[in-house]
Amino acid sequence: MNRSRSLPAVAALFTTLTLAACGSAPADDPSASETASATAEPSEAPPASSEPSDAGPEQATVRLDGFAFDTDELTIAAGTEVRFVNADGAAHTVTEGTNGAAAADPILDEELQANGVTTFAFDEPGMYQITCLFHPSMNMTVVVE
Ligand SMILES: [Cu+2]
Numbered sequence: 001m002n003r004s005r006s007l008p009a010v011a012a013l014f015t016t017l018t019l020a021a022c023g024s025a026p027a028d029d030p031s032a033s034e035t036a037s038a039t040a041e042p043s044e045a046p047p048a049s050s051e052p053s054d055a056g057p058e059q060a061t062v063r064l065d066g067f068a069f070d071t072d073e074l075t076i077a078a079g080t081e082v083r084f085v086n087a088d089g090a091a092h093t094v095t096e097g098t099n100g101a102a103a104a105d106p107i108l109d110e111e112l113q114a115n116g117v118t119t120f121a122f123d124e125p126g127m128y129q130i131t132c133l134f135h136p137s138m139n140m141t142v143v144v145e
Helices: 003-023
Strands: 059-064 073-076 080-086 092-098 109-112 117-122 126-131 139-144
Touching: 059 073, 073 080, 080 109, 109 117
Parallel strands: 059 080, 073 139, 092 126
Antiparallel strands: 080 117, 092 109, 126 139
8 A cells, every 4th residue: 555655766766777777888798709619639540550659658549430439459558548539429338348238347338428538548468349338239349468
C-alpha cells in the first residue's frame, strides 16, 4: 500500500541512473584481436624410427592415424621413450594386448583423447604387442632390444 507513494522517487532515481549510464561513452573494446596461433604440429617427425638425440634417452614416435598405428613393428633400444600421438579425431587407447583385448597385466594402458599424447619408456627387452581397446583392428608390435 505504501508503494505508490514512493514510486515517483524511484522513477526519478531510475532516470538519473539512466542518464548517467548514457553519459559515459561505451568503450570501444578491441581486445578481441587475439590471434589463435596454430600449435606446432609433430608431423615432421619420421614415423617409427628412433632418432639419436644429444642427451637423454632415445625417443621414437608412433602416430595413431586413420584408426591404425602408423607402423606395424617398431624396433628400439631398451630405455627408449616412445611417444604415442593420437592424430585422429576419435579416442584410442595404447594398451599392451592384441586385437582390442588387454594383456593380463599390461605394462601400458593409456587412453588418448583426440590429439592426445602419451610417452612410455620401454626399459625391458622383449616383444610387446600393442593394441587399441576400442578398435580391435589396431595392432602393432614393439621390439625392445
Ligand atoms: Cu582406437
